[in-house]
Amino acid sequence: MDWGMKNRLARIFNPKSGKTVMLAVDHGYFQGPTTGLKKPRETIMPLLPYCDSLFVTRGILRNCISPSANTPVFLRVSGGPSVLGELSNEDLTTSMKEALRLNAVGVGLSIFVGEKNEDRTISNLGRLVNEAEEYGMPVLAITAVGKEMARDARYLGLASRIAAEIGAHMVKTYYCEEDFEKVIEGCPVPIVIAGGKKIPEKDALQMAFNAISKGAAGVDMGRNIFQSENPVAMIQAIRAVVHENYNVDEAFEFNKLKEKKMVSSVVE
Ligand code: 5RP
Numbered sequence: 001m002d003w004g005m006k007n008r009l010a011r012i013f014n015p016k017s018g019k020t021v022m023l024a025v026d027h028g029y030f031q032g033p034t035t036g037l038k039k040p041r042e043t044i045m046p047l048l049p050y051c052d053s054l055f056v057t058r059g060i061l062r063n064c065i066s067p068s069a070n071t072p073v074f075l076r077v078s079g080g081p082s083v084l085g086e087l088s089n090e091d092l093t094t095s096m097k098e099a100l101r102l103n104a105v106g107v108g109l110s111i112f113v114g115e116k117n118e119d120r121t122i123s124n125l126g127r128l129v130n131e132a133e134e135y136g137m138p139v140l141a142i143t144a145v146g147k148e149m150a151r152d153a154r155y156l157g158l159a160s161r162i163a164a165e166i167g168a169h170m171v172k173t174y175y176c177e178e179d180f181e182k183v184i185e186g187c188p189v190p191i192v193i194a195g196g197k198k199i200p201e202k203d204a205l206q207m208a209f210n211a212i213s214k215g216a217a218g219v220d221m222g223r224n225i226f227q228s229e230n231p232v233a234m235i236q237a238i239r240a241v242v243h244e245n246y247n248v249d250e251a252f253e254f255n256k257l258k259e260k261k262m263v264s265s266v267v268e
Contacts, residue, residue, distance in 0.1 A: 004136030008105040009169070011072045012053055012138065013190070013217065017243040022192060023051035023235065024222035025060065026076040031083050036226040040064040043226050050235040053105060055140075055220055058094055061102060074140065075099050078109030078124060087144070088112035092124055096131045107132060108140035108172070113159035114149045122166060129167035140220075141168035142194075153179035160187040172220045175207050181214040190217035195224035201234055201255065205248045208241045218242050230255075 013020045025044055027034045037043055041064040048054065048065075053072040056065070061073060077094035081087050090110055099107050109128055111121045125141050132139045141163035149155045151174050160171045164187050173183065175193045184191055193211045195204060204224035211219070219242060228234035237255035240246035246254065 002136045005138065005169075008136065008138050011105045012074070012170075014052060014243055018217070019212070019242050020052045020192060020218035021050070021235070021239050021242050022053050022055050022074060022218065022220035023047055023225060024055040024194065024220045025226065026055055026057050027222060028060065029057050029076060029079045030081060030087065036223065036231075043231070045069075046232050047225065047235050050232070050239055052218075055108060055222075058098060058102060072105040073102060074106045074108060075102060075104040076109070077107045077128065078121075086116055088115035088117040088121060090117070090121055090124065092128060096128075096135055096137065099137060100135060104137070106138040106140055106170070108142055110142040110144045111159065111163055112144050113162060114155065115144070122162065125163065125166045125168060133167070138169040139167070140170045140172055140192075141166070143171060143173045152176055153182045156180075157183040157186045160191060163187075164189045170217070175211045175216070177210075180211065180216075184215035192216060192218045192220045195219065195221035198223045198227040201228055201237070202248060202252050204234075205237055205241055205251050205255075208238055209248050209251075212242055 025037060028037055040060050048069050048071045053074045055074045057076050077092055078090045079093040080091050081089045109124060111125050112118055129139050143159035143163060153176050156173045156176055160173050160183055163171045170189055171187055171191045172194055173191055174196060193216050208219055225231050225235045233255045237251040240251045240254050
């Protein structure tokens, strides 16, 4: 591995814990101005100090994030269809030159295993990895779930392994309660979990805790952070689980504590 690739990976994964908290705010690339991201700058800026990298499109990055923010940028580089169309109909939207120009630490795209455009999206991954290897740029493959596919270990394991075989340096997939460790075992590159739809804070912390306990390398979480009643407290609690080995109750209390602290500091 060349120095540039190693250096980017070291900026993604905390050298002490070996894990990562990525903040996913790319949802608008097919959902438009979704809940919690209607005013991206207002939502994202207070969260930046607590994430290891920001998973974002170039449009939101350029228009809503200060270039002086020190948070590493992980760029979404695939897209095409809107939420009204065939979601698997994705292609590469953003060039490697652009990723380098934006000083990205990594690039991410979706593959749609079991969906209509499975083969094209997997080929997209192959082409992206070919180019990324030339520039020392880590590639994150996002394993989207086919509409007909259950989010179980068999399916998630299949999609994650295919992503790694094609050359992804990291995989983002969903957590499943049963046999998640088998998904991890079957995939030779680090796996981070997406959070999925908003669920109660304690349940989201439990999901992160379980995933980390079973071998996940971190989270790339969006809605369960930015749609939380207190996003800043929630991302700190997630951080405590991922990096500090907090259990769910400790993280939840920490979360509440931070809430009180924040309220009192506003009052003071
Ligand atoms: C959308 C994505 C999102 O980044 C991913 O789903 C993570 O966000 P969330 O935690 O809200 O699921 O890749 O395709």
